[in-house]
Amino acid sequence: MKVKTNNFVVNPEIEARLYFKMFQIISNASQWKTVIEETLKTIGENLPWQIVSYWEAVPNSEFLKRHSQWQVSKLDSNRILDFQIFSRDIELKKNATPPGEIWEENRSRWTKDVAMSKPFCKKPFGIKEDSFSGYSVPILVEDEIIGVFGFFSSTHQKRLDKNIAPLLVNIVGQLGQLKKRLDKEKELILAKEEAVKANKSKSEFLCQMSHELRTPLNAIIGFSQILMKSKNPVLDSRFKLDVKTIMDSGQHLLLLINEILDLSRIESGKLFVSISPIDLKEILSEIILSIQPLLKSSNIIYIDSFSNLDQVFILADKIRLKQVVLNLIANAIKYNVPKGSISLNYELQEDNYIRINVKDTGTGIPKNIQGRIFDPFQRGEAEDSGIEGTGMGLPVSKRLVELMDGDIGFSSVENEGSCFFIDLPKARELAGDQKNRGCNQFLFEEKEIMSNQNEVLKILYIEDNYINLTLVQRVVEMDGRIDFYFANDGNKGLESAQVNKPDLILLDINLPGINGFEVLKKLKENQKTNRIPVVAISANAMVEDIDRAKEAGFEEYYTKPIKVSTLLNIFNQYKELKAKI
Numbered sequence: 001m002k003v004k005t006n007n008f009v010v011n012p013e014i015e016a017r018l019y020f021k022m023f024q025i026i027s028n029a030s031q032w033k034t035v036i037e038e039t040l041k042t043i044g045e046n047l048p049w050q051i052v053s054y055w056e057a058v059p060n061s062e063f064l065k066r067h068s069q070w071q072v073s074k075l076d077s078n079r080i081l082d083f084q085i086f087s088r089d090i091e092l093k094k095n096a097t098p099p100g101e102i103w104e105e106n107r108s109r110w111t112k113d114v115a116m117s118k119p120f121c122k123k124p125f126g127i128k129e130d131s132f133s134g135y136s137v138p139i140l141v142e143d144e145i146i147g148v149f150g151f152f153s154s155t156h157q158k159r160l161d162k163n164i165a166p167l168l169v170n171i172v173g174q175l176g177q178l179k180k181r182l183d184k185e186k187e188l189i190l191a192k193e194e195a196v197k198a199n200k201s202k203s204e205f206l207c208q209m210s211h212e213l214r215t216p217l218n219a220i221i222g223f224s225q226i227l228m229k230s231k232n233p234v235l236d237s238r239f240k241l242d243v244k245t246i247m248d249s250g251q252h253l254l255l256l257i258n259e260i261l262d263l264s265r266i267e268s269g270k271l272f273v274s275i276s277p278i279d280l281k282e283i284l285s286e287i288i289l290s291i292q293p294l295l296k297s298s299n300i301i302y303i304d305s306f307s308n309l310d311q312v313f314i315l316a317d318k319i320r321l322k323q324v325v326l327n328l329i330a331n332a333i334k335y336n337v338p339k340g341s342i343s344l345n346y347e348l349q350e351d352n353y354i355r356i357n358v359k360d361t362g363t364g365i366p367k368n369i370q371g372r373i374f375d376p377f378q379r380g381e382a383e384d385s386g387i388e389g390t391g392m393g394l395p396v397s398k399r400l401v402e403l404m405d406g407d408i409g410f411s412s413v414e415n416e417g418s419c420f421f422i423d424l425p426k427a428r429e430l431a432g433d434q435k436n437r438g439c440n441q442f443l444f445e446e447k448e449i450m451s452n453q454n455e456v457l458k459i460l461y462i463e464d465n466y467i468n469l470t471l472v473q474r475v476v477e478m479d480g481r482i483d484f485y486f487a488n489d490g491n492k493g494l495e496s497a498q499v500n501k502p503d504l505i506l507l508d509i510n511l512p513g514i515n516g517f518e519v520l521k522k523l524k525e526n527q528k529t530n531r532i533p534v535v536a537i538s539a540n541a542m543v544e545d546i547d548r549a550k551e552a553g554f555e556e557y558y559t560k561p562i563k564v565s566t567l568l569n570i571f572n573q574y575k576e577l578k579a580k581i
């Protein structure tokens, strides 16, 4: 069979079409395999080749292995069909075949008679009839050959058209660049995945650590509070001072743990803010009211500079905004000078943001640490000054403000004072009823629940930790009007709930045997117990734990260490509820 010689001339129109298609392939590229397959097809369909192959170098070996191949839908001789099948499965050794030689020589090459070259000549198709030609081009990524392209005609060509070689070399060169980019992207994706994984383990570790630390802290702070409140004459004032030191150290440690937890939650994307319009004047007034004892004890004067300002609404998370402003005020007081002053105001910025300023007349921030104070644990000279702190307040504040779409910054002059600012988006004015709802809700969250001493409350506490149990028992004794039952595992707790019918169940989550969630489920399934309110008291402080507990049907979720005053408030709240029923 004689095959008609192809016309191997490439005109500018074919060239332009090929470049345009290659441009499309490269700009949409995400998978190397797809790129190769599409390239082979595009080249094969636009140039007079019958087979187009790509062999890839097997890493750390002397072999090329076929990666992909394209051939015309109907090969015009059996001989080239044989070649196609044979070359599909063969592993080509470096230097032993045309592609292998190209790999070794690192240059493109025109082979007039492919079938006569090793190892193809050993095959019958190499000897039969007239032969066929091929052009091979190595592909380089950063000076290293990663594979070889082979373009085969079904006929014997004397020479290659002068336009084809540069065209193919150019295309393969662009593919080399693309491979480099895809490899880099893959590296980045892998690095990102690793970082996400590491961050997840970090936050899981922190959660675990906080669990471990909160449990003993619960005992340290709780028992010191009980001793402080004790009227026992044996505990003289000096002794109480020691107890206060224990309590303060416990509180300090707790603050640090909470701030580290906050930071890790924010960084792992697990802390969510709930943005709503907030009456700024109202919230600042509440903050100022709450810091009166601190101002008094530190002898710092507060200069009112916002009462006369217009009412504005900003978009923020109320609780988190309060946390940030309180932190800035606490710093303004802490790093002030004796008889110094602080002031608080707000102003409208040009970009429709409201700037809240917290100004002090304190020591100022030395220039050399100004660039670092938003980094964790950076305390500058405060570290040796005896002023208490963790170096975590500003980093947490910065991340919280950014979560609320805001900005935080400062200006400071040493020995004159500092002014910290928070910029937050201004909200549109609210209708009257919305305003009130927001305000009442806030007041409700803050208000101390009045004690209802007449009502007796039956409480069941299911807890396996002896110290926690004793602590709650002591608080129950302080209240004086509570029937207290306890159980140290879930099953006993379920039994006690049925028999004693408590008004409230306090339930630990990490119980031996059946855990708190299962206990709750069983309580809810039983007609005798399904109406009893259940409050979770757990050392797990991650947002997911709290969300899961709320979803499961707990009335409230408190994290350990739980304050004595919080416990007393819970008791009073349920006494009030009982009185209403």
Ligand code: ADP
Pocket (backbone or CB within 6 Å): 331, 332, 335, 360, 362, 363, 364, 365, 373, 378, 379, 380, 381, 382, 383, 388, 389, 390, 391, 392, 393, 394, 395, 418
């Ligand atoms: P902390 O106060 O617990 O040390 P922060 O993160 O709140 O941690 O603050 C970091 C550091 O920035 C402080 O240790 C202090 O050196 C400096 N700083 C913050 N606020 C002020 C301020 N108003 N005046 C002077 N220095 C400040």
